[in-house]
Amino acid sequence: MSRFWSPIVHTLDPYVPGEQPKVLDLIKLNTNENPYPPSPLAISAMKAETGDSLRLYSDPNASELKSALADNFQLAEDQVFVGNGSDEVLAHSFQAFFQHTKPLLFPDISYSFYPVYCGLYQVEQKRIPLNDDFDIDINDFQQDNTGIIFPNPNAPTGKALPLESIKQLLAMNRDTVVIVDEAYIDFGADSAASLVNDYDNLLVVQTFSKSRSLAGLRVGFALGHCDLIGGLERVKNSFNPYPLDRIAIKGAVAAINDTAYFEATCQRIIESRDWLTEELSKLGFDSLESSANFIFTQHKKLSAKVLSQKLRDENIIVRYFDKPRIDNHLRITVGSEAECKQLVSSLKCIIESS
């Protein structure tokens, strides 16, 4: 606390990221990182850019990356916005679109950053409960709002909302912006990117942190009608005109262009997820059907809190949320095949000795 702070600073309740331990030899299944390295082509492109040219500013518009993304999604360059991770893209979006009167609607169980942005930008919020199966019921979102945002697949549940439902939601809510936060879209759900040309109030946000294995590079993007992108550009250019450095632009371009590597990596994770879900079931876990690179699960007998502590003792970190409705669930990132096997083996020991 300080008398020098602006009044709003006292009211903020900052986001707490998942632990990033500095200890080695941990099996880190707590922040949904990709167990496989980035595309070798992305690594080469970044190394090639690491030299004398770093003395010069990066392209403030990151046109090369916008162009690569536009090609990838069959959109125009002015339908693409890029930022320093999808968290920054989301922050700008809250300021650009959600400061009308009326509340912002989002699921009660979803990305825990949304209420933090509401605090930062003084956006009134209304949390819409997921149904008993942890599904989004779009009819619950048919009410006055300043905007709607939800992750698809949802986090931490991993459950996907079908594209047909998203279309219905967009059709019944034409006057405010609907953001579909697709951080985990590439692991099995259908992207709303294909709807961008049909709905001028749709913004799709994605990231290079998960399916592109570049969490440590900080690149995210948004796809939407050029007027929405224009609003984001106005905010971004009033905040920080150069959010992406030269290396990040080159790495992201190469990553988005390496479709073969991307598809193979996603497929490998999907197969591990299915195997792990099956093994967890044999051990007495009930898991939600995941379309993401993590599994949201609870054990029939042992509490999630205890399990997460016992796994930690075995040098395996998973995510436990001490929050209503989900305080007996664990969110487990799908690791490499070896990590999944080690997890199953450790869980087996823990359960047998309990």
Added chain:
Amino acid sequence: MSRFWSPIVHTLDPYVPGEQPKVLDLIKLNTNENPYPPSPLAISAMKAETGDSLRLYSDPNASELKSALADNFQLAEDQVFVGNGSDEVLAHSFQAFFQHTKPLLFPDISYSFYPVYCGLYQVEQKRIPLNDDFDIDINDFQQDNTGIIFPNPNAPTGKALPLESIKQLLAMNRDTVVIVDEAYIDFGADSAASLVNDYDNLLVVQTFSKSRSLAGLRVGFALGHCDLIGGLERVKNSFNPYPLDRIAIKGAVAAINDTAYFEATCQRIIESRDWLTEELSKLGFDSLESSANFIFTQHKKLSAKVLSQKLRDENIIVRYFDKPRIDNHLRITVGSEAECKQLVSSLKCIIESS
């Protein structure tokens, strides 16, 4: 314009960065980049980090960089804040400290981003005219304020405010935050970083973009009392917890530790600046005394606007501001020795043929 934009978006007047031309073979003296490459140790450190570890998030606290900066400035780690370029650090600072009632004070001629931040964060502004010699007179800042900000050396004038004046300003203004924006400090002025332990309302902002030759990497930082840094952390962690990527952290650490390279580069630029000032004088230019890596100058006969256009025809870009009081000045970045010579030779031709 779009009905979906938050009301504030319509009112924004975004910053327009200096041109980043994509054409090669230009002598680029318009955005105050360093003519010399980054430290070879920084390049090596970045290349070493460009690999599999990029799949993992960066340290949200960037502790390694904070620690290196703390050592460099003989401060504690909790007196250091880091961000995605000093523009981001400044943006967070406006939100964290300048949203009280009363106006923010800054010089009428200074970094043109300050009024943009005022627009974004709804901060009332009062511009204090520089005196006729383009100097800051600190007595003019002795009035009610929500805070004070100025670049030192000032931009685009290049003139430095002595440390003694900054001390007086801080002493007569104990109740609001004073930000000294030291983007160009390493080219000849005295840093207020040495005053951080004496004034709890001082925030010093610096960047890796100029003296460290890393404009393309996007790293900036602030030094101040731990309560001020705490306020910045609250805002940052409500906006984007991971603003620095893994490569940027490693590169910045190596750059800050390579003191010998840094000092040699700065010295070389200072020598070129002094040589260029002398040559410009011979050609009929009046230059302000610069403590920065650029020269703010006007010609006795030829208009700045015409000169900037004729230089452009010769493939040399300098910065021209079409603004009151300075619309007959050019801001010329100090390039390499060869670039300075080419500039002088081109100016000689232009002036002789006019």
